[in-house]
Amino acid sequence: MKTLFLSIALIVVSTLGFAQDSKGQTITVTIENAKNDNGKLLVSLNTKDTFMKGAGIQNAESKIKDGKATITFENVTPGDYAIMVLHDENENERMDFEDNGMPKESYGMSNNPRSYGPPIYEDAKFTLTKEDMKLSIRL
Template sequence: MKNLVLTLALALTTLIGFSQDEGVTITVTIDNVTSDEGKVLMSLHTSETFMKGNGVMDAETEIKDGKVTIKFENVLPGEYAILAMHDANDNKRMDFQENGMPKESFGISNNVMAMGPPQYDDAKFKVEGEDLEFNIRF
């Protein structure tokens, strides 16, 4: 009976251990949001989803003292890019001026600010086995 209980306990522990999600945590901080109005929206993208809608993971958070931190957890190895925007009016989309320029602040991983829309190749990074931290500037 004792062996049966120990065997069942070992089997259950093993199953629980293998059922946990694998992957890394990506922590993103933005510390130059111009106001605490609205929210910051952030998306983790692959080359297939970049600038085409929702990412493979999406998050939003309220702003406190011009700063936000968002974590993407259990990110599997691969190549990704992060898009972030300050949705000041909380309408869940980027607003543009008549000339096509954005009305709301935005940023990408690697902090490349080029003329024109963000490019995946400028923002991409690799996820391997270690947690990552980024500071994105608006």
Template sequence: MKTATQLKNNVLTTLVLFVLSITLGFAQSEATTTIEGQTITVTIDKVKNNTGQVMFALHTKDTWMKGQGVQNVSTKIENNTVTVTFKNVKPGTYAVMALHDENENNSMDFENGMPKENYGMSNNPMSFGPPQFEDAKFEVTTEDLDFNIRF
């Protein structure tokens, strides 16, 4: 038969082990949620003016030219410059599109079939016609990336 002191020590040991397992479980869970992917920082200098916003979309080949990207960010323009950051981007092939939405209607405006508002893509390809994913694509691996896009 166990004494009261032995029972007390067993309960105390079980309690300490329980608290440690919960604490380590949260620490492990936190570590896996904070290191989900890479960071992509995109900057555009020399925006035509500070009117409106610049809309950015991070795309995969499947989302390219089909509306929303896998991540979308809009930002105000200050001193003709904008910078945004896409966080927790998983490894893969992506492309970034950016649009200077001067009238803040959340879409590209056209006149006679030609864009009225400035836009650009990662890799800054010189293209005639619709933007192509193949021209703007880049690989996300194990390092953070920084891009400058030109309008």
């Protein structure tokens, strides 16, 4: 009986001693410069595999107040990511385009690159370390 109790105690202590905090990091994104407060902002956290291919690994939306909004992604594992933001003015859950192919609605990405063409992952990529991160994205 004494051996059983000691074995259980040893297992519990070993488990507690080697337990690691599995909580990931937090990314707080402030979106600025929306041209109006109509509609909502759709924000996606992407890996290279999900960038421009539908939903990201985490997705969020926010109403806009005074041209700004803040979104928080929690429990994010350190690594390389890119964030995309769409100002969905008509709330149809997708980007709308002019007849000539130009976007009707504003969008932005992490690192705030100015590109003349489709978004590129490498331009928007950032590395999340073991520290929480704050980003600002302009539309």
